[in-house]
Amino acid sequence: xxxSQPLVDAIGDAGYRLTGPRRVVAExxxxxxxxxxxxxxxxxxxxxxxxxxxxTIFRALDLFTELDVLERIDLPSGDHAYVPCEPQRHHHHIxxxxxxxVTEVEDLGLGAAIEQIQRRTGWQVETHRxxxxxxxxxxxxxxxxxxDVTASDEx
Amino acid sequence: xxxSQPLVDAIGDAGYRLTGPRRVVAExxxxxxxxxxxxxxxxxxxxxxxxxxxxTIFRALDLFTELDVLERIDLPSGDHAYVPCEPQRHHHHIxxxxxxxVTEVEDLGLGAAIEQIQRRTGWQVETHRxxxxxxxxxxxxxxxxxxDVTASDEx
DNA sequence: TTATATGCAAACGCTTTGCATCACG
DNA sequence: CGTGATGCAAAGCGTTTGCATATAA
Numbered sequence: 001x002x003x004s005q006p007l008v009d010a011i012g013d014a015g016y017r018l019t020g021p022r023r024v025v026a027e028x029x030x031x032x033x034x035x036x037x038x039x040x041x042x043x044x045x046x047x048x049x050x051x052x053x054x055x056t057i058f059r060a061l062d063l064f065t066e067l068d069v070l071e072r073i074d075l076p077s078g079d080h081a082y083v084p085c086e087p088q089r090h091h092h093h094i095x096x097x098x099x100x101x102v103t104e105v106e107d108l109g110l111g112a113a114i115e116q117i118q119r120r121t122g123w124q125v126e127t128h129r130x131x132x133x134x135x136x137x138x139x140x141x142x143x144x145x146x147x148d149v150t151a152s153d154e155x
Numbered sequence: 156x157x158x159s160q161p162l163v164d165a166i167g168d169a170g171y172r173l174t175g176p177r178r179v180v181a182e183x184x185x186x187x188x189x190x191x192x193x194x195x196x197x198x199x200x201x202x203x204x205x206x207x208x209x210x211t212i213f214r215a216l217d218l219f220t221e222l223d224v225l226e227r228i229d230l231p232s233g234d235h236a237y238v239p240c241e242p243q244r245h246h247h248h249i250x251x252x253x254x255x256x257v258t259e260v261e262d263l264g265l266g267a268a269i270e271q272i273q274r275r276t277g278w279q280v281e282t283h284r285x286x287x288x289x290x291x292x293x294x295x296x297x298x299x300x301x302x303d304v305t306a307s308d309e310x
Numbered sequence: 311t312t313a314t315a316t317g318c319a320a321a322c323g324c325t326t327t328g329c330a331t332c333a334c335g
Numbered sequence: 336c337g338t339g340a341t342g343c344a345a346a347g348c349g350t351t352t353g354c355a356t357a358t359a360a
Contacts, residue, residue, distance in 0.1 A: 017314060017359050039349075053317045058350060074229040076282060080349085094278050105276060109268040114287070117260050122292040123249050127231060131284045132269070137277040172334050174340060194324075208342045213325060235324085 004030035007084075010067040021052045025060035034100035035073065035081040073131055094132040098139035105132070159185035162239075165222040176207045180215035189255035190228065190236040228286055249287040253294035260287070 007026035012018050028044050029036070038061055045052045061082060064070035070082050073093060083093050083102045091104045114125050135143065159181035166181075167173050183199050184191070193216055200207045216237060219225035225237045228248060238248050238257045246259045269280050290298070 019315060019359065021316065037349090051317085054349095055318080055351075056316055059315080072233065074233070074284075076284065078227065078229070078235060080233060094272070094276065094280065096278070097281060103276060103278065105272050109264065109271060113264040113268060116264060117249070117287070121249065121258060121260060122295075123251070123258065123287075123289055124295045125249065125287050125289040126252060127289070128285065128287045129229075129231070132272070132278075132280050133283065134281040135279040140277075140279045172339065174334065176341065192324095206342085209324095210326075210343080211341055214340080 002030065007064060007069050010064070010069045014067055016063065021056045022060050022063070024050050024052050025057055025064075029061075029064070029070065029082075029084060032084070034102040035075075035083045035095055036100075037079065037081050076133055092130045092132065094134060094136075096136040096139055097133055098135055098142075101136045101138075103136070157185065162219060162224050165219070165224045169222055171218065176211045177215050177218070179205050179207050180212055180219075184216075184219070184225065184237075184239065187239070189257040190230075190238045190250055191255075192234065192236050231288055247285045247287065249289060249291075251291040251294055252288055253290055253297075256291045256293075258291070 004023070004026035007029060008018065008023060011022055011026075016022075024045065025041060028041050031044075032040070038058055041061070042054050042057050045057060061070060065072055065082070069084065069086075071085050071093070073081055073083055073095070075081050075095070081095075083095070085091070085093070085104055089106070091106050092110075093102050093104055095102050110128075110130060114128060117123070118125055159178070162181035162184060163173065163178060166177055171177075179200065180196060183196050186199075187195070193213055196216070197209055197212050200212060216225060220227055220237070224239065224241075226240050226248070228236055228238055228250070230236050230250070236250075238250070240246070240248070240259055244261065246261050247265075248257050248259055250257050265283075265285060269283060272278070273280055
């Protein structure tokens with residue numbers, strides 16, 4: 001995601017008001033490369049003196065999530081984060097632990113695995129949540145070359 | 156889980172002190188049928204006038220989690236909960252949305268799916284988190300018989 | 311014009327921490 | 336005994352809410 005257009009469009013398409021603050025949040029979200037927390041956006045807004053309040057940012061993020069252009073995920077740390085994503089089809093995310101980049105992956109056999117789980121356990125699976133954490137191709141390469149930006153994920 | 160023994164044992168085996176408050180938390184956890192929140196335990200402790208402080212309960216739950224006899228999961232709502240679980244082998248949980256029961260499932264082909272994801276995307280997957288939500292056999296049966304405890308998941 | 315959205319600040323719920331005291335081993 | 340564990344209360348976060356005001360449609 002590079003443009004805030006999809007986010008802005010989603011608001012209009014759903015019949016919500018296209019307000020200044022919402023455009024601002026859409027911009028800030030679009031400017032992110034990968035996942036981000038609500039606080040990232042709040043700080044960015046404050047640093048740029050955009051005059052958008054915390055509450056409004058939370059409300060906008062909620063709205064985007066409801067419109068399926070954003071998804072709320074749980075990091076291994078237990079923290080909540082958001083990732084931009086295409087609406088429509090079912091998918092999951094891989095989050096890069098080095099640079100924070102995110103990519104979407106489709107089902108890839110998970111459906112079959114769940115079928116099997118149901119058959120073997122007698123449980124009915126309604127929803128599932130799969131989150132993958134690892135390294136994007138760039139960061140993998142960087143590691144292999146021994147350049148190693150950061151050992152893990154501290155600032 | 157019906158006995159607090161495994162929890163208590165885990166403490167001793169790991170060389171931590173087997174204190175009164177920790178035994179209490181172990182009891183309260185063992186008394187739970189499925190998942191529970193830290194708050195559930197805190198309230199239970201208070202209701203029974205067991206004189207165990209909040210902080211101690213959080214510390215005990217952390218300890219159990221560290222010892223792999225408890226696992227912290229994220230509910231679809233985004234809330235944090237704990238589920239009792241066997242240590243050792245890698246596994247996932249299915250949480251019953253009706254009664255809160257939990258069962259463990261082994262890998263079941265997920266490994267292969269991840270292999271494939273890596274091959275197709277070029278990303279390196281380090282860890283993953285899969286949480287399944289649905290209905291246990293009992294609650295499934297109950298629904299089929301039309302007794303229908305709750306229509307969906309409202310109170 | 312009028313319902314919707316905003317900003318602020320206060321309230322909230324969950325979790326952690328500082329610190330003096332307590333008790334397991 | 337001595338160190339690790341506890342309880343309390345206060346602090347810390349992230350997030351939500353009430354309400355008067357501003358604004359998109």
